[in-house]
Amino acid sequence: xxxDNVLKGISDAIVEGSASLGLTLGNxxxxxxxxxxxxRCKQGRCPNCTARVNDALLTIDRSTSIKRxxxxxxxxxxxxxxxxxGNTNSLPITDIANKIRRSIDHWRRFAVQVEDRPPNExxxxxxxxxxxxxxxxxxxxxxxxxxxxxxxxxxxEADFDVLExxxxxxxxxxxxxxxxxxxxxxxxxxxxxxxxxxxxxLDRPERPMxxxxxxxxxxxxxxxxxxxxxxRCEVVGLEPSGDGFIFASASDLVMPPFFHL
Ligand SMILES: [Zn+2]
Numbered sequence: 639x640x641x642d643n644v645l646k647g648i649s650d651a652i653v654e655g656s657a658s659l660g661l662t663l664g665n666x667x668x669x670x671x672x673x674x675x676x677x678r679c680k681q682g683r684c685p686n687c688t689a690r691v692n693d694a695l696l697t698i699d700r701s702t703s704i705k706r707x708x709x710x711x712x713x714x715x716x717x718x719x720x721x722x723x724g725n726t727n728s729l730p731i732t733d734i735a736n737k738i739r740r741s742i743d744h745w746r747r748f749a750v751q752v753e754d755r756p757p758n759e760x761x762x763x764x765x766x767x768x769x770x771x772x773x774x775x776x777x778x779x780x781x782x783x784x785x786x787x788x789x790x791x792x793x794x795e796a797d798f799d800v801l802e803x804x805x806x807x808x809x810x811x812x813x814x815x816x817x818x819x820x821x822x823x824x825x826x827x828x829x830x831x832x833x834x835x836x837x838x839x840l841d842r843p844e845r846p847m848x849x850x851x852x853x854x855x856x857x858x859x860x861x862x863x864x865x866x867x868x869x870r871c872e873v874v875g876l877e878p879s880g881d882g883f884i885f886a887s888a889s890d891l892v893m894p895p896f897f898h899l
Contacts, residue, residue: 640689640833644848648685648835648855649673655856661726666864682731682870683862685835691867692832698764698873699826701882707759707790709825710797714804715840716783717811721769721861723779723854728863729769735869737807738767738785741800742872745789748796760885761791762875768831769858771849774839779854781861782840784815788825791875816843832871834862 653671661667666681673679673686680687698704719729742763749761767785771778785804804812819828829846830836835855836846849855876883 640685640692645685645689647850648848651850651852651855652683652685652859655852655854656859658853659726659856659860661856661860665728667860670859670864680866680868681862682834682865682867683859684867685833687867688833688835688870691871692827692830695764695766695832695871695873696826697882698876699824699882701879701884703884704762704790704825704876704882709788709790710794711786711788711817711824711828712797713784713786713815713817713829714801715813715815716767716785716804716808717813718809719783721781721857723777724857726857726860729783729861731863731865731869734767734783735872738765738804739872741803741807742787742874744799744803745792745796746874748799749792752793755791759791760875762825762873762885763787763789764825764827764871764873764876766827766829766832766871768829768834768836768870769861770829770831770840770846771837771854772840773837773844774841779851779857781858784829784831784840786817786827786829786831788827790825815840818843818845827871832867834858834870 669679670681670684673684678687742765745763765787767783769781770784771781835849835858837849838844838846875886877886
C-alpha cells in the first residue's frame with residue numbers, strides 16, 4: 639500500500655517537474671495535476687489513481703480460496719518500448735494493452751482446450767505493465783516497459799506460445815527479468831508496474847523503489863499520457879469478493895474491467 643504522504647510528494651514532484659520542462663497543460667495533464675478524492679482523473683499517469691488500482695490488485699493475495707492453486711510468475715522487459723532520458727512523448731498505451739491481451743489469450747485458449755483439467759481447478763491470470771527506470775545503466779533516466787504475469791490453472795507448455803506472441807508483438811526484443819519476490823502462492827503483482835513510477839536494476843533480482851527525481855517523474859507521467867489507469871492491468875478469471883478476489887465461474891473465461899476508481 640502506498641502511503642498518502644509519499645503519493646502527495648510524487649504528485650507535487652510531477653507538477654513541479656512538468657512546469658520546469660515547460661509541458662503544456664492540454665491533453666488531460668491539467669486534470670491529472672488537479673486530481674483529488676472528490677474528482678479522480680483516472681489517468682494512468684496520475685500516481686494517486688494508479689496507486690488505487692495497484693492497491694486493489696494487492697488484495698488478490700488476501701484471498702485464501704485462490705491460494706489453493708499454485709501460481710506461476712514471470713516478468714519481461716519489452717525493449718522495443720525503451721524511452722531515453724529527456725523524452726516526453728506519449729506511448730501507445732492502448733495498443734500495448736491489446737498486444738499483451740492477445741498474448742494472455744494463448745494461455746486462455748490452452749486452458750480451455752485441456753480436457754483433463756481437474757474439475758475444481760480454475761484458469762486465472764493477472765498482468766500489469768509499466769515503465770521502470772533501469773538503474774543498472776550509466777545513463778540515468780532511461781526507462782523500459784516491463785510486463786508482469788501471474789498465471790494459474792494452465793500447464794507450462796503454453797508459456798512458450800505466450801512468449802512467442804510477445805516476441806512477435808514487440809519486435810522480437812523481449813527478455814526475461816529476474817525478480818525478487820513472487821514464488822509459490824502469490825498472485826498479486828510485485829513489481830509496482832501498475833503504480834508506474836519505479837526504478838530497479840533489470841539484470842538481477844532487485845526490489846523496485848519509488849523514483850524521486852522530479853524531472854524524470856514528470857517525463858514518465860507524460861509518457862503514459864491520458865489513458866485510463868486500468869488500461870495497464872488485466873485480470874482474467876477472478877472476480878472481487880469481500881475484501882479480496884475469488885475464482886470466477888469456470889465458464890467465465892472473459893476479460894472484464896474490474897476496477898472502478
Ligand atoms: Zn488521478
